[in-house]
Amino acid sequence: MAEAHQAVGFRPSLTSDGAEVELSAPVLQEIYLSGLRSWKRHLSRFWNDFLTGVFPASPLSWLFLFSAIQLAWFLQLDPSLGLMEKIKELLPDWGGQHHGLRGVLAAALFASCLWGALIFTLHVALRLLLSYHGWLLEPHGAMSSPTKTWLALVRIFSGRHPMLFSYQRSLPRQPVPSVQDTVRKYLESVRPVLSDEDFDWTAVLAQEFLRLQASLLQWYLRLKSWWASNYVSDWWEEFVYLRSRNPLMVNSNYYMMDFLYVTPTPLQAARAGNAVHALLLYRHRLNRQEIPPTLLMGMRPLCSAQYEKIFNTTRIPGVQKDYIRHLHDSQHVAVFHRGRFFRVGTHSRNSLLSPRALEQQFQRILDDPSPACPHEEHLAALTAAPRGTWAQVRTSLKTQAAEALEAVEGAAFFVSLDAEPAGLTREDPAASLDAYAHALLAGRGHDRWFDKSFTLIVFSNGKLGLSVEHSWADCPISGHMWEFTLATECFQLGYSTDGHCKGHPDPTLPQPQRLQWDLPDQIHSSISLALRGAKILSENVDCHVFPFSLFGKSFIRRCHLSSDSFIQIALQLAHFRDPQCLALFRVAVDKHQALLKAAMSGQGVDRHLFALYIVSRFLHLQSPFLTQVHSEQWQLSTSQIPVQQMHLFDVHHYPDYVSSGGGFGPADDHGYGVSYIFMGDDMVTFHISSKKSSTKTDSHRLGQHIEDALLDVASLFQAGQHFKRRFRGSGKENSRHRCGFLSRQTGASKASMTSTDF
Numbered sequence: 001m002a003e004a005h006q007a008v009g010f011r012p013s014l015t016s017d018g019a020e021v022e023l024s025a026p027v028l029q030e031i032y033l034s035g036l037r038s039w040k041r042h043l044s045r046f047w048n049d050f051l052t053g054v055f056p057a058s059p060l061s062w063l064f065l066f067s068a069i070q071l072a073w074f075l076q077l078d079p080s081l082g083l084m085e086k087i088k089e090l091l092p093d094w095g096g097q098h099h100g101l102r103g104v105l106a107a108a109l110f111a112s113c114l115w116g117a118l119i120f121t122l123h124v125a126l127r128l129l130l131s132y133h134g135w136l137l138e139p140h141g142a143m144s145s146p147t148k149t150w151l152a153l154v155r156i157f158s159g160r161h162p163m164l165f166s167y168q169r170s171l172p173r174q175p176v177p178s179v180q181d182t183v184r185k186y187l188e189s190v191r192p193v194l195s196d197e198d199f200d201w202t203a204v205l206a207q208e209f210l211r212l213q214a215s216l217l218q219w220y221l222r223l224k225s226w227w228a229s230n231y232v233s234d235w236w237e238e239f240v241y242l243r244s245r246n247p248l249m250v251n252s253n254y255y256m257m258d259f260l261y262v263t264p265t266p267l268q269a270a271r272a273g274n275a276v277h278a279l280l281l282y283r284h285r286l287n288r289q290e291i292p293p294t295l296l297m298g299m300r301p302l303c304s305a306q307y308e309k310i311f312n313t314t315r316i317p318g319v320q321k322d323y324i325r326h327l328h329d330s331q332h333v334a335v336f337h338r339g340r341f342f343r344v345g346t347h348s349r350n351s352l353l354s355p356r357a358l359e360q361q362f363q364r365i366l367d368d369p370s371p372a373c374p375h376e377e378h379l380a381a382l383t384a385a386p387r388g389t390w391a392q393v394r395t396s397l398k399t400q401a402a403e404a405l406e407a408v409e410g411a412a413f414f415v416s417l418d419a420e421p422a423g424l425t426r427e428d429p430a431a432s433l434d435a436y437a438h439a440l441l442a443g444r445g446h447d448r449w450f451d452k453s454f455t456l457i458v459f460s461n462g463k464l465g466l467s468v469e470h471s472w473a474d475c476p477i478s479g480h481m482w483e484f485t486l487a488t489e490c491f492q493l494g495y496s497t498d499g500h501c502k503g504h505p506d507p508t509l510p511q512p513q514r515l516q517w518d519l520p521d522q523i524h525s526s527i528s529l530a531l532r533g534a535k536i537l538s539e540n541v542d543c544h545v546f547p548f549s550l551f552g553k554s555f556i557r558r559c560h561l562s563s564d565s566f567i568q569i570a571l572q573l574a575h576f577r578d579p580q581c582l583a584l585f586r587v588a589v590d591k592h593q594a595l596l597k598a599a600m601s602g603q604g605v606d607r608h609l610f611a612l613y614i615v616s617r618f619l620h621l622q623s624p625f626l627t628q629v630h631s632e633q634w635q636l637s638t639s640q641i642p643v644q645q646m647h648l649f650d651v652h653h654y655p656d657y658v659s660s661g662g663g664f665g666p667a668d669d670h671g672y673g674v675s676y677i678f679m680g681d682d683m684v685t686f687h688i689s690s691k692k693s694s695t696k697t698d699s700h701r702l703g704q705h706i707e708d709a710l711l712d713v714a715s716l717f718q719a720g721q722h723f724k725r726r727f728r729g730s731g732k733e734n735s736r737h738r739c740g741f742l743s744r745q746t747g748a749s750k751a752s753m754t755s756t757d758f
Helices: 003-009 019-044 046-053 059-074 083-090 099-130 145-158 179-193 196-212 214-227 233-242 268-287 305-309 355-367 379-384 387-400 402-409 429-441 475-493 521-539 553-558 563-576 582-600 606-618 624-629 699-714 718-730 735-746
Strands: 254-257 313-316 323-326 332-337 340-345 414-417 454-458 464-468 541-548 636-640 662-664 672-678 684-691
Touching: 019 214, 019 606, 059 099, 083 099, 099 145, 179 196, 179 214, 179 606, 196 214, 196 624, 214 606, 233 606, 254 429, 254 475, 268 355, 268 414, 268 454, 268 475, 305 323, 332 355, 332 402, 340 355, 340 402, 355 414, 379 387, 379 521, 387 402, 387 521, 429 464, 429 541, 429 662, 429 684, 464 475, 521 541, 541 699, 553 563, 563 582, 563 636, 563 672, 563 699, 606 624, 662 672, 662 684, 672 699, 684 699
Parallel strands: 332 414, 414 454, 636 672
Antiparallel strands: 254 464, 254 662, 313 323, 332 340, 454 464, 541 684, 672 684
């Protein structure tokens, strides 16, 4: 809901003639365009759609069916019940000389029609099966007979070895929730944080909305849901992200961290070589759809559409609205080092460069002594400027430096070779982690190309990180790619004993191409202003990261609670510090689980209210209730970083190779952004951000409250009462980082202490 506040300023610039046309034409046009975009996406990947569209069948199944029909025909049996004879009559006679060929063609046409009908039946059956959400409402660990039957049928109709997009045609449409249920859930959610007077006023506005406007707005949403595959996703992308005029840095982008305790090699170029190679291997698997689709709780496939834009993608600024530019392929990466830009090819004779060859290219950049040209060093600060400003400057830049700009925007992704080290240090673990997070989220304001789908950041000591642009996909997508990258570059590619990538350099490779920027004089002042704004924004961010290692997922399981709900309620306790007892805590956890499952089944509140609001703006309807909903300030924005590929990591032999997750900026000037990741069974790492300019927030203070809240909640359970005694007995001042960092260094070989949940 917090992100949707950016849509409050939306003003439809659509005009029409006549009162009746003015009421409906803009929204009908937008619904039509939404469906058109949806169908264009399907047509753009025709061949892959064909392979995945026939799933769970395959082209070989057509051959088998055709052969069976031919065999039956040879045995003088007619499985078509006369249809093939009618097809033969419709085919050209060709002078009666190719009677046998007409029979074969008739059999092929009949087999194709029968094959298509069977596949269509399978898709319809699977779509109906996947529309069932009763399994979400059942208690954890229990499964009713209807759900067992449903699961067996899903497995039968799902086939074997699905490709990434195999389920796309079988996924049910996003359901439009009942508007009465949505309003009721919204009022329930805001009741604890509003005064009696404010809540009564909100309830009055809600009833007025249900009486006057809700049915009309809901009708348009239902119309869109039947025409487009998702009634909200394209509007969410456009009005929440692409129409936002705020800088991307801090406000929209988020970051992903490297391993917390281990750096596989201290050589910057080597780490970059392996990481870039691993990322391109992931892209290769993505193009071949060899990545298995995500299954919710191992049962229900999720939409894979967001995977399409991981690579070769740039968000292009516009004066009123940005757009996402995605290329089919790109065989180079753009590299930034000490204020200079380079183009580094990733392929040689249609094959991917080896990690050692890529390391050689990155080392050449590091060894290049040439200085940055005037204003080139701070050029990328423009991507951290307000979007309208950057759009105007980019027009001049595209005219004067088209080739260099295309090399950056057309790259597979952006690579920043930072001149400073980063990561956890023994000398000052608290400050070093905070600085690491800040460097990934904001950098220096001019050393990231924030428009790219993601920037790979390689620090001088070999530490890695990602800065991700948000509009093209959500965190689970980039997180999936990042898990594969870390596991592949460490465990599959590996490093030699001297820290270099394995293999041998290639002396025949040409030098990396230095990009030349012919910067017109009129944009020099724009670069200076953008840099000044980026520095102000960067310096205003208060980042705090800490690993909480007194307990983790295993303890929460022993309490028979959802791990995510446990953390969410603890975060609420940390934020408000209300006293809670065990009974109330269980009620809160159960309520959070119910709301989570409702959202997973398409019955959430925020997207529905957001879509209703957008329709009201198209129709020029004033709804005080919807206006109030989207003007509220949400001071605590939280997110869990999911761990999706446990099989990629050998936690028994390499217990310290655990991901430390990532974070994002606060959604409100006086609020917090909090993300967390379960690092195995016995640790949770939190990433907290706020703005230093606010007198109401302090990231370190909230971190201490989170730690206290976790211990308070754990002490409600008999099995967790010793955690608080242990914590207080060790002293509060250093316990967090003594438990989280020093014990890892001295006890790294103990798998029980450092098990991970990959």
